[in-house]
């Protein structure tokens with residue numbers, strides 16, 4: 001549970017530039033899916049300050065290893081992605097379910113709606129899960145995904161990992177995407193660019209760290225995830 | 234140490250093989266053959282549509298709620314068989330469905346009590362961040378004293394938060410449609 005304080009809104013949202021608006025016309029499907037009325041501020045009650053709590057039993061050992069789905073290794077550049085799930089005070093969120101999914105090295109998802117003419121990899125599914133411990137840390141072993149063109153449009157999605165982080169409060173729920181440093185496609189991507197504040201956008205870019213990863217085997221990236229909430233635990 | 238939040242991005246279309254597990258839309262059992270939670274079982278069903286009145290398929294729908302006695306999962310005295318958290322996906326015609334129990338009332342701001350309700354969030358391609366609303370129950374006396382409902386002056390907007398009765402049951406069945414934009418637009422909350 002994030003907090004037992006039920007008296008007030010702990011985190012006024014008005015000054016927060018982290019999120020994109022609902023309507024971002026360059027990303028066309030927002031035009032009919034964006035709410036037209038302003039959101040109604042909600043006092044934080046026990047309904048918002050609680051959330052599902054996960055533990056190590058929620059996932060099996062090795063679910064954060066995306067390299068072991070087939071008989072051999074998947075194609076692509078091996079990477080390690082690691083970071084911590086933190087609250088706005090920098091305290092770790094323990095018991096958060098971190099789910100990650102991604103395209104393969106040629107930019108194709110193992111999903112029946114992805115009908116693009118790019119090969120599937122028999123040794124790659126592209127989905128992993130991890131539950132954070134007391135230090136809030138997570139890690140995934142995987143390959144760097146390929147960029148892919150958005151159907152019926154002129155732009156390409158930059159290489160990215162999809163992240164979903166759940167718990168331990170309703171407020172602390174986040175779905176986002178992690179990007180790679182130095183990618184020229186970022187400035188052309190309607191989804192990345194939907195976050196108006198440059199510094200906020202850049203927080204979605206992982207940090208390359210030559211000390212992470214396994215020497216001679218994989219490259220390392222660090223991506224900390226800061227969720228709404230403070231003074232948790 | 235104050236940190237800046239990580240921003241939201243769309244769920245995209247290609248998530249279901251990563252995020253969905255069998256039984257995630259049944260909150261009344263921890264495992265398919267496990268014992269069922271206490272309380273009145275209810276089926277919550279609804280349709281998600283957009284500003285063009287078109288059904289929204291492939292939307293991730295999540296709910297979070299208290300158990301039949303008004304305790305959230307992992308609080309003292311909460312029902313060990315009740316998960317509190319559910320997930321499902323809308324079908325090609327925009328429909329979602331959960332099996333759950335009618336939650337008890339829970340404390341609100343100050344000395345107020347909140348009427349039984351279910352928090353419901355949607356994530357989807359075309360949604361750059363989630364929308365979150367609340368499902369309240371029809372013909373529930375406590376609704377008139379609920380601080381969140383009472384705080385919404387516009388009756389048309391407020392009424393979007395009340396589910397409709399479909400069948401008295403058992404199992405009872407209610408429906409709650411979500412209109413993302415336009416006429417009848419659902420009331421969404423800023424958390």
Ligand SMILES: [Fe+2]
Pocket residue numbers: 103157160162245
């Ligand atoms: Fe993607």
